[in-house]
Amino acid sequence: MEAKIIIKYFPILELKDAPEKGVKKTSLTYTDDSGENEITIFLAALPEGLIAFSAVCSHLGCIVDWNSKTEQFLCPCHGSKYDVNGNVIGGPAPAPLERLITEIKEEKIFVGIKI
Numbered sequence: 001m002e003a004k005i006i007i008k009y010f011p012i013l014e015l016k017d018a019p020e021k022g023v024k025k026t027s028l029t030y031t032d033d034s035g036e037n038e039i040t041i042f043l044a045a046l047p048e049g050l051i052a053f054s055a056v057c058s059h060l061g062c063i064v065d066w067n068s069k070t071e072q073f074l075c076p077c078h079g080s081k082y083d084v085n086g087n088v089i090g091g092p093a094p095a096p097l098e099r100l101i102t103e104i105k106e107e108k109i110f111v112g113i114k115i
């Protein structure tokens with residue numbers, strides 16, 4: 001039997017607080033069957049629109065941070081680097097940062113989380 005993936009939407013930011021350029025860090029606390037979870041999310045204002053990235057490094061799961069001077073996401077654990085699109089540009093990370101599904105409703109930005 002296949003496991004069923006359920007995507008639930010959670011509000012992360014008022015639309016008026018969304019970045020007009022660059023990257024903004026935010027967090028989300030939600031509860032699922034495993035209990036309370038807190039995750040870090042980056043919202044990037046890209047030419048294609050507002051994109052939400054999971055902050056979980058694709059190497060071993062550390063939390064990346066955004067460096068506005070170099071305009072890169074940097075992982076403190078083993079030095080992986082990602083560009084503003086979440087693509088790997090250095091280090092051992094095997095895959096880009098995960099893009100989260102976003103939705104705008106009632107002047108709020110929601111992200112879809114697999115639970």
Ligand code: FES
Binds near residue numbers: 058061
């Ligand atoms: S966990 Fe990010 S580089 Fe290893």
